[in-house]
Amino acid sequence: MATDEKPPARSHSFDDALGMEALRALAHPLRVQIMNELSDFGPLTASGLAERLGESSGSTSYHLRQLAKHEIIVEVEGKGSGRERWWKMAPGGITIGSPETLETPAGREATELISREWQQNNERRLVAYLRYGLDVYGPEWSQAATLSTSHLQLTMEQLAEFGREYYAMQDALKAKWKAEGTFASDDAGTQVELEDAQDADRLRVQIQFNAFPLVNGDGR
Secondary structure, three states: EEOOOOOOOOOOOOOOOOOHHHHHHHHOOHHHHHHHHHHHOOOOOOHHHHHHHHOOHHHHHHHHHHHOOOEEEEEEEEEEEEEEEEEEOOOEEOOOOOOOHHHOHHHHHHHHHHHHHHHHHHHHHHHHHHHHHHHHHHHHHHHHOOOOOOOOOOOOHHHHHHHHHHHHHHHHHHHHHHHHHHEEEEOOEEEEEEEEEHHHHHOOOOOOOOOOOOOOOOOO
């Protein structure tokens, strides 16, 4: 399981998945929420996160330090000073669920907690878009958006190939946009300079992608 911008890894492999220590450090509801906010909306300070999440700045500051200790997030260089430190997701995304971490009950429990928090956040974001998106952004953005669910009969190898092709497509499009000078952010959500586009023409977009074998009530 992976998250890009919040999550996902580009190679669709577990070679760079979080080890057990980092996985357990992330497996805290507030830390996953902090990661979600940084992934979805870009760099923030401890006080900015506290306001968004309804927590104290002391609490968010503590959890930011724990995430930084395991290089899940990094400080934004050259921005802020003193106690107003800005944080962003580490480049490359986060991958969880490696075979090694899933071998133990503790690893499975941590993976399940993080995955559940990610999915709940995705659902909150989608509900907010469905409820308010048309009023806030207008019909043109609604027509540009895509909400899609497909059902396929796949082998395990085909499912893995589907995921690899999805990540490859993302990388190809990002490389194309970067070459054109129209790509507006790096993997960690930090704004970068554009040659041929205006920031006013673009919105922060979340891409949700789910592909999994369906499970019947009897567990098949």
